[in-house]
Amino acid sequence: MKRTATTDFAILGVLAQESRLSGYDLRQYLEQSVAFFWSESFGQIYPSLARLERQGLITGKVDRESARQRKVYSLTGRGRQQLAHWLDQTPLSERPRNELLLKVFFGAAAPAGSVRKHLKEVLARHEAELAQLQMIEREVAASDQNSSSLVYSLATIRAGIHLARARSEWARETLNSLPE
Amino acid sequence: MKRTATTDFAILGVLAQESRLSGYDLRQYLEQSVAFFWSESFGQIYPSLARLERQGLITGKVDRESARQRKVYSLTGRGRQQLAHWLDQTPLSERPRNELLLKVFFGAAAPAGSVRKHLKEVLARHEAELAQLQMIEREVAASDQNSSSLVYSLATIRAGIHLARARSEWARETLNSLPE
DNA sequence: TTTGGCATGTAATCCGTTACATGATTAG
């Protein structure tokens, strides 16, 4: 018995911050905010929107102000309630699958230089990610919008910074510790 | 077009380190070594073993030395070759889904105290994990076995340590930064 | 003798991505 359906709650969460969004908007929003720790595909979003509307957690209406044919959704009271309930449940601890670490673990069976090559690549990637997140942090922190969600956005950005830094340091350290 | 089939390679990798293992053994091995960044269920392992044997990458034989009815597998030359090839491919960057961060991000819509509660829990969890990994690191480092895979085991353990430390520090810092 | 661990497998189900299918609008 699992029951998570996190896609539904990701949608409810975004609609709690901003209403009158289309499926397309929702995707954009997620990509531009939480992409580094969460993502949804259209294949998930559209069926989910239909389901949530059927359940009365969101309401959809055709957007007349737009020239395009788009349907925008907003949270209902019940939707907000359900979201709050889900947010209160302790999050499931993820069972991550890290292909890089698996390849490092089996390093002894790899061709010479493979592991170093992978480590150099991730080091570069995480250093770039770190720089980018630090820039975003400065921007967000400087934005004068004192919305209630600001502190939470900042917290997740800092999580990304901590993780990118830890991964970079590990990669650097490991490159030094490996022979050849 | 994706093509990963990582379960297969996880099995090949373990068999490269130790031969004559049953499906049950493989599960045990994975749980006791790479569990914090990789796991496989029986529902994956047994079909995968059958497939790998059909492809000639491993060979299985009924274990006569054991009183139990078990079939043990070993890597073939071709299996070792395939593994080496896979290990050389740059690992796919994971698209992680972190439910905790999602709940933090939507914190403004949560009941009062929810986020703090979650953060306290993960802080405790990661601090315990950190202590455990540090212990394991000392044990493994002290083990006189100078096997070629030792350095790679240590590297993955240190990855766990870096990550657990980063997550703990982030949680502590975030608890301080949140109001109330 | 009965419980826990060893041991193997299949079936049901879920979750998620990718590909497919279609079409309108807008900017260059």
Place this chain on the structure above:
DNA sequence: CTAATCATGTAACGGATTACATGCCAAA
């Protein structure tokens, strides 16, 4: 005009967990 982007959806597929189903062996 034409390419990019907006926009919505379904179908096919694959990967993974969980539940189901079965049964033996060893230790308490």
